[in-house]
Amino acid sequence: MEQPAHGGEPAGAAGDAAETLDHPLPEGVRRRVVALVADAFGGLTVAELPAPLRQYARFTASRRARFAGNAMATALETDPLFRQRIGERFRTAQPDLAATVESGAPPAAVDPVEVAAAAYVLRPPGWVKLVAAAGEEAVRADAERADEAGRRELERLRGELAAARDRARAETEQLRHDLEAARKEAESVHRKLRGAQSDVRRGEAALRRAQAEMDAVRAEAAAQVSAAESESRRLKARLGEVEAALEASRRAVREGRWVEDMRLRLLLDTVLDAAQGLRRELALPPVSVHPADTVDAVAPGRMSAKDIAARALSETDPALLDQLLALPQTHLVVDGYNVTKTGYPTMPLEKQRLRLLGGLSALAARSGAEVTCVFDGAELAAPVLLAPPRGVRVLFSKPGVTADELIRQLVRAEPPGRPVVVVSTDREVADGVAKAGARPVASALLLKRLSRLS
DSSP, X not given: OOOOBTTTBXXXXXXXXXXXXXXXXXXXXXXXXXXXXXXXXXXXXXXXXXXXXXXXXXXXXXXXXXXXXXXXXXXXXXXXXXXXHHHHHHHHHOHHHHHHHHHTXXXXXXXXXXXXXXXXXXXXXXXXXXXXXXXXXXXXXXXXXXXXXXXXXXXXXXXXHHHHHHHHHHHHHHHHHHHHHHHHHHHHHHHHHHHHXXXXXXXXXXXXXXXXXXXXXXXXXXXXXXXXXXHHHHHHHHHHHHHHHHHHHHHHHHHHTHHXXXXXXXXXXXXXXXXXXXXXXHTOOOOOOOGGGGSOOOOTTOOOHHHHHHSSOOTTOHHHHHHHHTSTTXXXXXXXXXXXXXXXXXXXXXXXXXXXXXXXXXXXXXXXXXXXXXXXXXXXXXXXXXXXXXXXXXXXXXXXXXXXXXXXHXXXXXXXXXXXXXXXXXXXXXXXXXXTTOEEEOHHHHXXXXXXXX
């Protein structure tokens, strides 16, 4: 370890007292001084380091420069012994530069920042001037570099400005072109709009003419209807006159035939007397069957469809349907989908048909009535593959014919006087078949009766 000279003061202390910087180190010189101290730092022992710097003894040079830069600069300025040791390490590392700096005449080829940093560490006589001159040279070099960078930046900005102007001219030209195209398109749209407005006006005029013609047609149709009604009333009056004349003619014919009838009656009495004599001769028994007995009618004690309806049975009582089916030769006509959609609408149509036809088959077997079930076939895409159950006739309506119309045709086909029962909740169907002489019943009544069979 080095010893201080002259009673405890390190070498160079007197020069330090005589020469001091009157302004801070230039930033470039300061960074170089910190780098020199960080490089020489590693050659010292922990005991040779100032106390504040000992914690950085194991750091690398780059980490010491980063984390201990300010502490090393302070120690170098305030601790002459530490500065002397760093100077000796510098002389060992760079003897040529140290010798030229201590001689006071460094060569011009050496970087002034290196010279200023070495002078600050070694502190030879006149080191303040060397640091100041190097600082000025560094500032001048920084200024030149800044000027060069400014010139390059200015050239770059000029180039960007020229390019921006070119882009602005191109965009302006494009905008002018787009504006011209938009103006032409607007003119075309205006022309089309004027044409459309003209078409609308012509259409409105045509609509007014059509409305006027329609009003004229309606007036003419109303006049024709009125004339037709007048002609109908005249024909009805004429028909009444003809019917009155026909009735008078019939009365005259009956009066004219009275004499002939009297002669025929005398002849008939003669024949009857002869027949009675013949009967006595042949000993024929009296006749027990008369022609009136062969006429199909309702005898006392037997019920007709009207008799059944007149009884105090509820319209929803299944016994009403049993009494109707008990009539001789009853024909039961069922509106198929009306019944199934009332009783089990959530099932598929195929299963609805099968369930209803199964119940009707059992009802037909028990009652002996003729049963016909009608389904709407207007929306069928293909024929229905269905084997009708025993005792039930299954019919689908043809395209263009509804099931309601097919039911009315079946009712009209029956002879007057035959009991016909139609099952449907459709009010129009019920009213229509009732006018034709059939007995309508609700679908719920049939569903209740079929539920008793299951």
